[in-house]
Amino acid sequence: MTSERTLERRREQLAGRLPEVGELIRGSVVERRMRCGKPSCRCQTDPDAAHGPYLLLMTTVGRGKTRTMVIPRDEARWVRGAVRRYRQLEELLESISETNWQLLKARADRGRVGR
Numbered sequence: 835m836t837s838e839r840t841l842e843r844r845r846e847q848l849a850g851r852l853p854e855v856g857e858l859i860r861g862s863v864v865e866r867r868m869r870c871g872k873p874s875c876r877c878q879t880d881p882d883a884a885h886g887p888y889l890l891l892m893t894t895v896g897r898g899k900t901r902t903m904v905i906p907r908d909e910a911r912w913v914r915g916a917v918r919r920y921r922q923l924e925e926l927l928e929s930i931s932e933t934n935w936q937l938l939k940a941r942a943d944r945g946r947v948g949r
């Protein structure tokens with residue numbers, strides 16, 4: 835079993851890796867070719883004539899709804915980083931929570947044995 839000291843050290847390490855929390859976005863970046871709205875455009879009938887590829891940011895909002903926006907070219911790098919940082923933060927928080935669960939469990943078990 836993992837010792838409490840080891841768990842505490844793990845928690846410190848995880849907390850030390852938290853990214854800058856202001857610079858993040860929840861969502862996915864996807865590349866997609868699209869049809870425009872013009873009825874006369876070739877893209878309406880010919881799939882090879884679709885425009886793009888465009889870089890899209892997709893985010894779920896509420897139950898089963900998705901919001902999508904075309905990412906401006908000069909924002910692509912920042913958006914990819916922001917999406918990555920969100921996922922890192924999410925994973926780190928989950929790891930910290932799991933570590934704390936184990937830590938609490940270890941203390942609770944020790945308390946029971948000691949009494």
Ligand SMILES: [Zn+2]
Nearest residue numbers: 869870875877
């Ligand atoms: Zn078109």
